[in-house]
Amino acid sequence: MKRDFFNIIIVLSLTLALLAAGSHYVFAAAASPTLKVQIVYAAKGEPKVDPRLKPLQKRLNQLFDFTQYQLENEQTLTLNVGQKGTLILPDGKPLSLTPVQKQRDMWKITLSIPKLVQSDILIRDGHMVILGGARYKKGVMILVIQVNPDLSKPTTD
Amino acid sequence: MSTNKHDNDTLKNVHRLHDGELDEAQQAEIMEVLKNDPSMEAEARSLREIGEGLRHDTEEALRSLDTEALANEIERRVAEEQASSRSTRLRFLWKPLSFAAAAALVVAIGLHYHYRQSTSSWQPNSVIVENLETFSSKAQIYDTRLDGENEPVKVIWLFEEDSVN
Numbered sequence: 001m002k003r004d005f006f007n008i009i010i011v012l013s014l015t016l017a018l019l020a021a022g023s024h025y026v027f028a029a030a031a032s033p034t035l036k037v038q039i040v041y042a043a044k045g046e047p048k049v050d051p052r053l054k055p056l057q058k059r060l061n062q063l064f065d066f067t068q069y070q071l072e073n074e075q076t077l078t079l080n081v082g083q084k085g086t087l088i089l090p091d092g093k094p095l096s097l098t099p100v101q102k103q104r105d106m107w108k109i110t111l112s113i114p115k116l117v118q119s120d121i122l123i124r125d126g127h128m129v130i131l132g133g134a135r136y137k138k139g140v141m142i143l144v145i146q147v148n149p150d151l152s153k154p155t156t157d
Numbered sequence: 158m159s160t161n162k163h164d165n166d167t168l169k170n171v172h173r174l175h176d177g178e179l180d181e182a183q184q185a186e187i188m189e190v191l192k193n194d195p196s197m198e199a200e201a202r203s204l205r206e207i208g209e210g211l212r213h214d215t216e217e218a219l220r221s222l223d224t225e226a227l228a229n230e231i232e233r234r235v236a237e238e239q240a241s242s243r244s245t246r247l248r249f250l251w252k253p254l255s256f257a258a259a260a261a262l263v264v265a266i267g268l269h270y271h272y273r274q275s276t277s278s279w280q281p282n283s284v285i286v287e288n289l290e291t292f293s294s295k296a297q298i299y300d301t302r303l304d305g306e307n308e309p310v311k312v313i314w315l316f317e318e319d320s321v322n
Contacts, residue, residue, distance in 0.1 A: 059301070059310065062301065063301055063310075063312060106285070115292050116291065116292055116293065116315065117289070117290065117291045117292070117293070117296070117313070117315060118288075118289075118290045118291075119286055119287065119288055119289040119290065119313070120286075120287040120288045121284065121285070121286055121287070121311075122284070122285040122287065123283065123284045123285075123311075124283045124284070127283040127284055127309075127310070128284070128310050128311075129284050129286070129310070129311045129312075129313065130310060130311070130312045130313070131312075131313045131315070132312070132313070132314055132315070133293065133296075133314045133315035133316055134293075134315060
């Protein structure tokens with residue numbers, strides 16, 4: 001009886017260890033990246049920051065001279081390789097994101113906003129790219145794009 | 158001599174009777190001879206006595222047989238045999254299972270730390286911008302990294318004619 005119990009413990013440990021090992025491979029070899037897109041309106045004026053942007057505030061303040069930041073929209077897309085995901089920006093233009101391939105530990109994403117910008121971006125899991133400058137209302141539109149944000153610790157406090 | 162001849166004849170007839178070589182009349186004649194043969198009668202009585210004795214012994218043996226005890230004994234021996242077999246199997250599996258579990262744990266821990274290292278350590282080229290085409294008058298790409306932070310951020314800034322900043 002005691003031996004049976006011991007045997008069960010060993011088999012369970014083995015199974016759990018293999019599952020843990022396997023999960024890393026699953027994450028590492030994920031074929032469907034998750035893209036988190038935050039659309040931020042930035043302007044100058046009386047200081048005012050959307051509380052939802054608190055994790056980004058320090059970085060935004062370091063990068064830009066704006067004093068007002070408002071989160072206009074936030075979407076998360078999980079896309080297969082070659083699958084195009086499209087968001088409509090507040091100014092009506094479509095933002096297209098397409099994962100092209102994974103090169104080592106970096107995802108190659110094609111980004112396109114018609115009549116504004118097109119580019120290929122290689123980005124590691126958990127990292128972000130900021131695209132800004134397009135005029136919007138009395139300020140500018142800033143796009144914060146993260147790849148697999150859950151695979152890294154929070155970017156800022 | 159004549160008695161021996163009589164016995165031999167009788168024996169032959171018995172064999173012929175057994176082999177089915179005699180007709181009904183001959184069979185009846187042989188049976189009559191056998192019935193009147195005193196040696197056959199003694200033989201039959203002896204056989205009957207032996208049969209009675211065997212039947213009596215068998216009945217005695219069956220009466221004295223404790224079937225429940227026998228069943229319990231068989232069950233005990235089967236259980237012993239199974240336990241012995243399982244014990245041998247466990248002894249055989251114990252070492253490979255231990256090694257496999259230990260190896261899997263080491264691999265899992267190694268992968269875990271490798272994975273954490275690769276995602277959390279500072280890497281200057283975490284974001285690379287290629288083939289940038291823009292319709293704005295000017296575009297600038299730059300990296301930024303906050304003090305004490307691991308992850309750098311790539312910024313693509315498009316300057317439009319009346320854009321702010």
